[in-house]
Amino acid sequence: MLLILARHGNTFAPGDTPVWVGANEDLNLVEKGLEQSRAIGRAIGRAGIIPDRVLAGPLKRTRIGAELAMEHCGFSGEIEIDQRLKEIDYGIWGGKSDLEIAETWGEAAIHDWRERSIPPAGAGWTPTPDQLASNVRSVLDNVTRDRGEDVAVLIVTSNGILRYFHTLLAGAYAAPEEAKVKTGHMCAARISSDGIKLTAWNHSPDEIEVALA
Secondary structure, three states, rough: OOOEEEEEEOOOOOOOOOOOOOOOOOOOOOOHHHHHHHHHHHHHOOOOOOEEEEEOOOOOHHHHHHHHHOOOOOOOOOOOOHHHHHOOOOHHHHHOOHHHHHHHEEEOHHHHHHHHHOOOOOOOOOOOOOHHHHHHHHHHHOEEEEEEEEOOEEEEEHHHHHHHHHHHHHHHHHHHOOOOOOOOOOOEEEEOOOEEEEEEEEOOOOOOHHHHH
């Protein structure tokens, strides 16, 4: 089977100050984010793929992103909204800029998460890393029950959740600094009875077509 993962598009317009957007910051996609969502769908369509299932997190940026992507790849089924794909609640970091966080926590704490996937102790992030890993594992187990060669599943979620997918799909030697996924970017893995082969991670829609073909 083919598993396609996508991060939602932009939630900040040019000139906006980016802040940490977690489970409690249910922002809409801006115009670029809407177009990024359409580009995800077009890339899937150009590869000749119509997903058998589409799952998305419940927040507007992932739910609407999935809807727009599906309009451009021929999927006509119902999108499955899965609470396990909801972005991490970034606690007291949520809604704050890097500058505001660095003033209190230091730049090293931001670096530890972005480059090493280490959450800050005492910042009130939820769920716990163990629960997040369990949630992602249960989603992966569910969507890979049918590993037929022609089966394709798309999951649209957020960067924090995708880091936990990377750990499972890239294997024991997964490098945490490679786990980041840019907005509007995609990942792909082939999953069979022989195991998992990660074929693309953090690729733009234009770059990923070879991995999807």
